[in-house]
Amino acid sequence: MIPSVLILTLLTVSVVALILWVSRRWGANDDSVVEQIDALLPQTQCAQCGYPGCRPYAEAIASGEADINQCPPGGQAGVDALADLLGKESKPLNEEHGSHKPPVVALIDEDRCIGCTLCIQACPVDAILGAQKMMHTVLASECTGCELCIAPCPVDCIDLVPAQRPMIHPKPMSIDIRVQA
Amino acid sequence: MSVSVHGFFGGMPLADHKAMAMQRPTQSIPVPEALYLPLKGHRHQPLDLHQITDHLAVSVGQQLAAGQTLTRGMGDAHPRLHAPVAGTFLGIVSRPALKDMGHDVPCLHIQTDRTQAPKKLPDDYPPNTPLPEITPDELMDHLQRMGIVGLGGAQFPTSEKMRQASGGIDTVILNGVECEPYIACDEALMRHRPGTIVLGGRLLAKALGAKRLIVAVEDPLKDSHGSVSDGFLACIQPHPLDPALDIEFIEVPSIYPQGAERQLIKTLTNQEVPFDGLPKDIGVICLNVATAASVADAVIENTPLTHRLVSITGPGIQNPCNVYAPIGTPVTDLIHQAGGFNCPESEIDLIIGGPVSGHTVSDQRSPIDKGSLCILALTRADRPNSVGSMPCINCGFCVSVCPAQLLPQTLFKLASQGAHEKAHQMGMMDCIECGLCAEVCPSHLPLLDWYRHSKDQLRALDMDQRRQALAKERFEARNRRLEQRQAEREARRQARRARLEANSSAQSEIEAAIARARQKKEGES
Numbered sequence: 001m002i003p004s005v006l007i008l009t010l011l012t013v014s015v016v017a018l019i020l021w022v023s024r025r026w027g028a029n030d031d032s033v034v035e036q037i038d039a040l041l042p043q044t045q046c047a048q049c050g051y052p053g054c055r056p057y058a059e060a061i062a063s064g065e066a067d068i069n070q071c072p073p074g075g076q077a078g079v080d081a082l083a084d085l086l087g088k089e090s091k092p093l094n095e096e097h098g099s100h101k102p103p104v105v106a107l108i109d110e111d112r113c114i115g116c117t118l119c120i121q122a123c124p125v126d127a128i129l130g131a132q133k134m135m136h137t138v139l140a141s142e143c144t145g146c147e148l149c150i151a152p153c154p155v156d157c158i159d160l161v162p163a164q165r166p167m168i169h170p171k172p173m174s175i176d177i178r179v180q181a
Numbered sequence: 182m183s184v185s186v187h188g189f190f191g192g193m194p195l196a197d198h199k200a201m202a203m204q205r206p207t208q209s210i211p212v213p214e215a216l217y218l219p220l221k222g223h224r225h226q227p228l229d230l231h232q233i234t235d236h237l238a239v240s241v242g243q244q245l246a247a248g249q250t251l252t253r254g255m256g257d258a259h260p261r262l263h264a265p266v267a268g269t270f271l272g273i274v275s276r277p278a279l280k281d282m283g284h285d286v287p288c289l290h291i292q293t294d295r296t297q298a299p300k301k302l303p304d305d306y307p308p309n310t311p312l313p314e315i316t317p318d319e320l321m322d323h324l325q326r327m328g329i330v331g332l333g334g335a336q337f338p339t340s341e342k343m344r345q346a347s348g349g350i351d352t353v354i355l356n357g358v359e360c361e362p363y364i365a366c367d368e369a370l371m372r373h374r375p376g377t378i379v380l381g382g383r384l385l386a387k388a389l390g391a392k393r394l395i396v397a398v399e400d401p402l403k404d405s406h407g408s409v410s411d412g413f414l415a416c417i418q419p420h421p422l423d424p425a426l427d428i429e430f431i432e433v434p435s436i437y438p439q440g441a442e443r444q445l446i447k448t449l450t451n452q453e454v455p456f457d458g459l460p461k462d463i464g465v466i467c468l469n470v471a472t473a474a475s476v477a478d479a480v481i482e483n484t485p486l487t488h489r490l491v492s493i494t495g496p497g498i499q500n501p502c503n504v505y506a507p508i509g510t511p512v513t514d515l516i517h518q519a520g521g522f523n524c525p526e527s528e529i530d531l532i533i534g535g536p537v538s539g540h541t542v543s544d545q546r547s548p549i550d551k552g553s554l555c556i557l558a559l560t561r562a563d564r565p566n567s568v569g570s571m572p573c574i575n576c577g578f579c580v581s582v583c584p585a586q587l588l589p590q591t592l593f594k595l596a597s598q599g600a601h602e603k604a605h606q607m608g609m610m611d612c613i614e615c616g617l618c619a620e621v622c623p624s625h626l627p628l629l630d631w632y633r634h635s636k637d638q639l640r641a642l643d644m645d646q647r648r649q650a651l652a653k654e655r656f657e658a659r660n661r662r663l664e665q666r667q668a669e670r671e672a673r674r675q676a677r678r679a680r681l682e683a684n685s686s687a688q689s690e691i692e693a694a695i696a697r698a699r700q701k702k703e704g705e706s
């Protein structure tokens with residue numbers, strides 16, 4: 001009786017110790033949590049969440065400083081995914097930070113651009129090409145539609161146009177026929 | 182030469198309805214009033230207007246000669262377009278897309294000169310036609326200039342396909358297996374122009390360094406005019422261009438989807454193309470017979486690809502036939518040529534492609550493109566699946582016919598729940614969209630439509646993920662640059678302060694020395 005109790009206790013203690021050690025050694029650390037959160041954020045880098053980019057927002061979520069519902073480009077789907085990852089209850093998108101909109105890209109009216117370079121400095125992903133007193137243009141393939149270049153432009157020559165989206169075959173409208181009882 | 186035929190997994194024989202379109206001779210359509218050439222090389226790469234206008238080779242209002250180049254320099258992904266007939270270029274307009282219900286596609290609008298005679302299906306070249314000397318690179322460039330794309334439906338640029346495959350190709354397969362019921366445009370071509378097809382095949386085989394050329398057709402292609410094989414057998418003889426080329430003509434059993442690339446290759450060579458690879462990985466390249474004919478035309482006659490054979494057929498069509506039509510012809514004109522519908526239009530289900538894997542045509546103003554094989558008018562009675570569906574009963578019929586060896590019912594459940602990524606793990610992207618699963622489903626579930634939806638969603642997701650990764654990379658690179666600049670600035674400031682401090686301490690030492698000297702002086706005096 002006593003030896004078996006002793007053996008079992010010893011076994012339990014050693015297994016627990018092993019698990020603890022393994023989780024310390026290889027388990028999730030802060031960095032990998034931030035990575036995982038960042039991977040779910042849309043990388044628009046628009047700062048609407050109140051942080052200067054997606055990565056800083058991910059860090060703020062990880063440290064518990066920010067809530068999970070502050071990213072408008074991610075939309076409700078994004079909030080749900082974050083809730084899923086962090087094992088939290090999902091909540092509606094916080095409209096104070098903005099509402100979810102279909103994707104856009106910036107387009108500079110090249111005739112009106114005066115070459116002030118202000119938009120270049122504002123762009124978080126270096127998607128604008130240009131130089132002092134030269135016409136500027138947006139690389140549509142790199143633009144995330146963050147809108148940060150709109151406000152600084154002194155001549156208001158940047159517009160947002162819908163981003164090119166691939167076509168999606170419509171969901172079939174299947175009519176269920178059920179046998180009437 | 183041994184002619185052995187193996188099988189492929191799954192598949193099913195389907196009732197054949199080719200005779201319907203073959204009962205009348207191939208016709209040419211009177212030049213339509215207006216042509217709309219769709220500007221869409223690849224379905225999943227939408228073009229923006231900037232891109233198009235940069236690559237237009239003509240200006241609005243310009244008179245066009247037949248065969249004139251309309252677009253250029255868009256690379257292999259967006260093959261060139263040429264004016265099918267003489268006319269005036271009126272600009273770029275939006276037309277309803279043939280396959281993507283409810284979407285529009287930008288088109289080049291050509292007002293035609295209606296007095297000109299329509300182009301006829303060219304005569305066959307005799308098998309001993311001399312072929313010009315042309316290097317592989319010249320041939321590929323030439324095919325790109327002539328706008329040659331795969332005419333079996335996918336419209337993949339032939340030049341690009343050859344470039345991807347060059348080196349290591351042993352067998353060229355010319356695919357004449359039109360396995361879908363009703364579609365007969367390739368059969369019409371094979372009956373009219375077997376010599377041209379074989380010449381095109383020889384040119385391709387020579388450019389790719391292949392030792393074997395296989396022409397594959399379905400076995401029951403016999404009618405009152407005899408088998409298509411008669412025409413081909415007459416052309417298969419050594420040619421001065423390539424005396425060593427081994428040409429085989431093989432009839433394969435007609436089991437749907439025998440004409441699908443991977444399934445045909447399996448049947449002919451008993452080798453499977455890796456699921457994540459291309460036929461070239463096993464030394465094979467597979468091209469449609471119509472593509473081969475257009476290659477021969479492009480090389481021998483220097484004609485760009487501007488017309489194609491389209492089957493206008495089905496129980497709802499008055500006079501089913503094959504029509505040789507200019508690319509860009511609206512569907513209405515084609516149906517008109519075939520005598521219109523024989524029942525009220527509300528009864529008709531209009532389909533582009535075959536009855537099993539085709540797409541619904543929602544607007545008859547849609548123009549045909551280089552990949553349009555068949556306009557099929559079914560009556561509602563022929564389409565049980567359009568009536569309604571019942572829940573899946575897990576009967577497994579779909580699993581036993583799926584030639585891609587997938588689990589269609591599982592894919593359906595995942596796709597209809599919106600679990601596209603899980604469906605991806607279950608091989609959704611390997612579905613060849615043959616439509617057999619939906620055909621056999623006793624519950625009439627619209628399986629294929631769900632897969633098309635799910636595959637498009639997955640492609641969009643993939644695009645988003647790639648964009649996100651790019652944005653992240655650029656954001657981080659920019660932050661690193663800004664930080665580095667900040668650090669440099671900070672370092673410069675530190676250095677300046679240190680210099681100033683050094684200066685000021687030296688200054689104070691001098692001042693102290695002066696003060697001491699002064700004190701000394703004062704003490705002395």
Ligand code: SF4
Binds near residue numbers: 047048051074
């Ligand atoms: S709000 Fe903008 S910056 Fe913030 S996480 Fe969302 S996309 Fe990134």
Ligand code: SF4
Binds near residue numbers: 584588618619628
């Ligand atoms: S449509 Fe796709 S899933 Fe259905 S049988 Fe064909 S390959 Fe298989």
Ligand code: SF4
Binds near residue numbers: 580618
């Ligand atoms: S054939 Fe239809 S009912 Fe049968 S398992 Fe497949 S999806 Fe379900």
